[in-house]
Amino acid sequence: VKKARLLIFDKGKSITSKDVKYLLDFMSLTATENAFSKAFFEYGFQQFQLEATDILHEFELGEWRRVFIHLLRILEAYQKSRAKDELDHRYQSLPTFTAGTICRFSKSVSSLKKMTVHNFEDIL
Template sequence: MQNAFECLKAIHSTFSVFELFTPDLLHEIELGVWKNLLIHLLRILQAADPRLLDVLNERFRKMPVFGRTTIRRFSNNVSELKQLAAHNYEDILQCALVAFEGLLEAPHDEIVHDVLFAMAEWHALAKLRMHTEETLKALEDETVTLTTLLRKFVDITCAAFNASELPRERAARLRRAAKSGASNGSTSTADDSRAADSTPSAKSKVFNMNTYKVHSLPDYPEAIREYGTMDSYTTMLVSLAYFVIVPILNSVDRQRARIRSSRRGTAVRTSATQWRRSGA
């Protein structure tokens, strides 16, 4: 059985369908590897001492802003991870090195510090808008460093803490369970309460490195050599376009509303004039 791309091989003998897919820094790293790492770091702090999450939130709130969009103010609790977009996770990564410092005891504090530094450096190198062979070599070396430190983080720090679900994760799981029970016909309140009572308070969680997103890290230097810098084809372009297109659409909507209002006003005045003339 042939797929739709087989006909292209007859035109271009060197065509490979796998070259169509470029790395996606936004979803694979910022909303993938880094988000998963951040969530598990929050689980570890919760396992060590739940009060550490309050300390972390306070530190992030005290972070000064930088520029208009480089580092935004952290108005909500970072540990709750509410309404965060990719740029929010990027801001957290840029400030995490200072925020997490000293929260855990040795040797875990040093391991977390090294992982966060390597993650931030890798992210900065990957998002450079101008690359040379030296910067790509630095990105390759940093990829090896980052993956090595992630394995060390899993083997030592993650193994030392009995990490479990965050409150938001448990609440989401219970909502899914309740929704699944309702769809299966279990709609009684008694059944729902028994299901909630039988659900463990919080499930144990581990940091999983055996994912595609982690294994895609070494692909970025070669992709940059092949296709150019990440800002040329990242899905972040769509997110940035949102901030340009939405104000334009809102302006158009307001203009249309003014036109409709003006037309209604004209129609009312015309009707009133005709009524007065007919009455006279």
């Protein structure tokens, strides 16, 4: 980003020039300085390591199903039904999100009864 900014502001290169695009495009960066990066750079701070990934696009749904079942088993081992009841309550209390996107959850998400791929997407 720093090199790209030097090209733009000191050398007068266009933001769409080959040189600037070469520096930025491989990581989908922009020529914008971030205040946190600038202030904490000397301490080895890397903001990109802190940003959360979009987990929905990182998991295949079959893998998410296996992870979710494993998490349910951990909850069951931890506090038997209390933790699973709390999980079910929290899913049940979530509002729906536009027609056809996230529908109302069943009263017992943790039972995994009649679950479709769409339900697992919503749970994720």
